[in-house]
Structures are given as C-alpha cells and as structure tokens.
Amino acid sequence: MWRKWRKKKIVESKKISEELDGAKTVAIAGHVRPDGDCVGSCMAMMGYLKDNFKQLAEVDVYLEEIPDCFHILRGVDQINHSCEEEKTYDLFIALDCADKARLGGAVKYFDSAAHTLCYDHHISNPGFADKNYIYPDSSSTAEVIYHVMEDDKITKETAEALYTGLVHDTGIFQYSCTRPETLEIAANLLRKGIDGNYISDTTFSEKTYVQNQILGRALLESILVLDKTCIVSGVRQKDMGFYGVKATDLDGIVSQLRLTKGVETAIFLHELAPLTYKVSLRSKSYVDVSVIAAAFGGGGHVRAAGCTMHGTFHDVVNSLTEKIEIQMKEKAGA
Ligand SMILES: [Mn+2]
Structure with missing residues (x-):
C-alpha cells in the first residue's frame, strides 16, 4: 500500500484540505528530541489548519521539550509536552518522523486515531501510517508539507515556521539536499514578509x-x-x-x-x-x-x-x- 503512495510525485500529493475528510479533531506529532525541521513543520501544520479550517474543533501538537531558540515561532506555547491525557483523534499527522517508535509518547494517539497520515523525507521511513507521503529527495519535511498547502493561505507566521524547517535541514541552504525547489519555496516564504536572516541567526547560527x-x-x-x-x-x-x-x-x-x-x-x-x-x-x-x-x-x-x-x-x-x-x-x- 505505502509503495503506491510513495511513488507519487510531490505535485500529485493531495492538498491537506482534501485529506481532512470530515475530521473534527487532529493530532500532530514529530520525532523525539525535536529539531528545527520537526518543530517548524509541526508549528506550520498546526497554524495552517487553525487559520484555514474553522470546522476543526481541536488541532493538538505533541512534542517533547523543544530547544529555547524555537520560542520565536507562533504556537509553541500550545505544544503538549505530556501524553498523559486519554484522547482519541479523527486524524493523526506524523511529521518528519522516520519510524513509528520515534513518535515517542504520542504513539498512543497514533494507534487510536481513526485515520493516520505521514509526511516525511527520511529515506529509511517504511511508511507506517494509513497514507504516507515520503519524498527522500526533499530537503526537509517543511518542503514536503509546503506542497500540500495553498500558498495564498499561508500566513506570515506559518511561513516563519516553514522557513525554520528549511533553514535547519539545509544548514541555511548549504547542504547538498538544497535543490532548486527548496530555494523557490524559500523565495515564496520570504515574499510573505518574514525576516529570514533573523530566523537563521536566532534559531541556527547563534551559539551560547x-x-x-x-x-x-x-x-x-x-x-x-x-x-x-x-x-x-x-x-x-x-x-x-x-x-x-x-x-x-x-x-x-x-x-x-x-x-x-x-x-x-x-x-x-x-x-x-x-x-x-x-x-x-x-x-x-x-x-x-x-x-x-x-x-x-x-x-x-x-x-x-x-x-x-x-x-x-x-x-x-x-x-x-x-x-x-x-x-x-x-x-x-x-
Ligand atoms: Mn527533517
């Protein structure tokens, strides 16, 4: 099943609006020890869903504690760091997570969700969700999920989160995973009026x-x-x-x-x-x-x-x- 999904070209992946399929509650989670792409992708997905789909009663993000530098992103104060609460969701979206075990405590919400989706760029991802969109040629999960969003529905705050994901997995557009599409997306995000230098400096380059x-x-x-x-x-x-x-x-x-x-x-x-x-x-x-x-x-x-x-x-x-x-x-x- 997952092989079929995996073979699809990114341009063919459905927009996230078509994946919601009547869902009212959504859980989003990334991998344990979250990095910039993981945090950025989760914040971008949460922001995009909350901004554009008012029918969603709940959009919850589950992540372990995040590095302080990511506190510049909108919505990080709403992240659930504990998975104690018993809840079931209509849809679970796994982001930047190469295998199910790396979801950490959030795996219980994955297991109990009615439907599961996975967006990722790790070549080792076996496709553990109901639907899997895994693109090993993409620089980052932020790049993967940009394609399932509509550009005109991306706010400045969501753009900041996506840009953070791009910056971290490409080492500020230096690593070999940086491809023309990556820079085209970065350009579109900069056009939203975000401060790219500020994001690169404060979340990536600066060291204590x-x-x-x-x-x-x-x-x-x-x-x-x-x-x-x-x-x-x-x-x-x-x-x-x-x-x-x-x-x-x-x-x-x-x-x-x-x-x-x-x-x-x-x-x-x-x-x-x-x-x-x-x-x-x-x-x-x-x-x-x-x-x-x-x-x-x-x-x-x-x-x-x-x-x-x-x-x-x-x-x-x-x-x-x-x-x-x-x-x-x-x-x-x-
Ligand atoms: Mn990544």
Missing part, C-alpha cells in the same frame, strides 16, 4: 557561550583516521557536567567537524551512559552514512545519519570506520 566552549573542546580533541579522510570526536558525560551543557548544546558539532578540509566523513559520539554512545555521522560527497547508521540499528539520510551504539569509545569508532572503509574501497575500485 557554553555551546562554543564544548564545540571548541570537541574540535581540540578530534582525531583524523582512515588516511585523514575521516574525523572523529566525542564528548563524555563528565565533560558535559564540567561545562554545564545539555544534549541539545551538542547540535552542530558534527557539522563543524565535517567542514575540515580533506575529510569525507565525520563521526561524533555523545556518551549517553557508560559504554553507550549516541552516534552522529556526516559525509561530504560519496560515503552513504544512512547505510552505516542502519547497520547499527539507526537511520537517517545519505549525508546525515545517526544511531546508538554500545561499547568503549574505541570499539564504537572501530566498528564505524570499518564500514566506512568498505564503502571507500568500493568507490576506489569502481
């Missing part, structure tokens, strides 16, 4: 003092392996305690590592617990890190992916570099 400190520490302690084509660094729990940083303060470190000249792949390990690491992987031009992350139970995109691994720092790095080396040898032999 401790974020810069931990970034500096990670860069200082990085090592080059695989004939200097792979850069590796990590942050241990005791370092996080020393600098007083949270997990979200580590966002962006792996991207900075990736920018090292001569490097194809960047590996960043965040120690979650003794012998347990959250692994972030990035590549520049040919290593498919989504395959490597998937081999260790994770997922993501061709140039950006992640997983959780167990073992010592060196064991984890060795397991990862072994897989990277296989791909590099294949490339060299090709």
Whole structure:
C-alpha cells in the first residue's frame, strides 16, 4: 500500500484540505528530541489548519521539550509536552518522523486515531501510517508539507515556521539536499514578509557561550583516521557536567567537524551512559552514512545519519570506520 503512495510525485500529493475528510479533531506529532525541521513543520501544520479550517474543533501538537531558540515561532506555547491525557483523534499527522517508535509518547494517539497520515523525507521511513507521503529527495519535511498547502493561505507566521524547517535541514541552504525547489519555496516564504536572516541567526547560527566552549573542546580533541579522510570526536558525560551543557548544546558539532578540509566523513559520539554512545555521522560527497547508521540499528539520510551504539569509545569508532572503509574501497575500485 505505502509503495503506491510513495511513488507519487510531490505535485500529485493531495492538498491537506482534501485529506481532512470530515475530521473534527487532529493530532500532530514529530520525532523525539525535536529539531528545527520537526518543530517548524509541526508549528506550520498546526497554524495552517487553525487559520484555514474553522470546522476543526481541536488541532493538538505533541512534542517533547523543544530547544529555547524555537520560542520565536507562533504556537509553541500550545505544544503538549505530556501524553498523559486519554484522547482519541479523527486524524493523526506524523511529521518528519522516520519510524513509528520515534513518535515517542504520542504513539498512543497514533494507534487510536481513526485515520493516520505521514509526511516525511527520511529515506529509511517504511511508511507506517494509513497514507504516507515520503519524498527522500526533499530537503526537509517543511518542503514536503509546503506542497500540500495553498500558498495564498499561508500566513506570515506559518511561513516563519516553514522557513525554520528549511533553514535547519539545509544548514541555511548549504547542504547538498538544497535543490532548486527548496530555494523557490524559500523565495515564496520570504515574499510573505518574514525576516529570514533573523530566523537563521536566532534559531541556527547563534551559539551560547557554553555551546562554543564544548564545540571548541570537541574540535581540540578530534582525531583524523582512515588516511585523514575521516574525523572523529566525542564528548563524555563528565565533560558535559564540567561545562554545564545539555544534549541539545551538542547540535552542530558534527557539522563543524565535517567542514575540515580533506575529510569525507565525520563521526561524533555523545556518551549517553557508560559504554553507550549516541552516534552522529556526516559525509561530504560519496560515503552513504544512512547505510552505516542502519547497520547499527539507526537511520537517517545519505549525508546525515545517526544511531546508538554500545561499547568503549574505541570499539564504537572501530566498528564505524570499518564500514566506512568498505564503502571507500568500493568507490576506489569502481
Ligand atoms: Mn527533517
């Protein structure tokens, strides 16, 4: 079933107005540890539905705690961070979520909803909803859902949320997932009168003092392996305690590592617990890190992916570099 949906071109996906199908109550949720695309897409969808479909009695968003920088977006104060309440919805919309388990606590509303929809751009998404619109070539879920909205019904506030999603998943339109369509959408959103620079600076570029400190520490302690084509660094729990940083303060470190000249792949390990690491992987031009992350139970995109691994720092790095080396040898032999 999902394959049929997946094959559809984005221009052929129905507008969201046609998907509501008499629904009166809608729940929207993204993935655990929400990022800019996840928060932006959820806020944009909520805003668009509330602004244009007065017949909807309830439009509720469920997300875990969000980073402070996203508090500039309209509607974030209405996000439900708890999934305690027993409610059933006519329609559940999953956004930017590659698998059902990553919905976190909101999965119970997904399971009990009369109908479910999924909009996403993760290549690893198996299509877990009744209807799935998954476009791995899209830069972001914000890009996917822009196409199911009517441009003239997008308010300035919804445009700000969509733009945030684009900015975060493209690294301010720098990553290779940025395509002509992405910039066309960004242009349309800027025409709504939004302040694109302000959104990029406050939600993406700016770092707190401790974020810069931990970034500096990670860069200082990085090592080059695989004939200097792979850069590796990590942050241990005791370092996080020393600098007083949270997990979200580590966002962006792996991207900075990736920018090292001569490097194809960047590996960043965040120690979650003794012998347990959250692994972030990035590549520049040919290593498919989504395959490597998937081999260790994770997922993501061709140039950006992640997983959780167990073992010592060196064991984890060795397991990862072994897989990277296989791909590099294949490339060299090709
Ligand atoms: Mn995304």
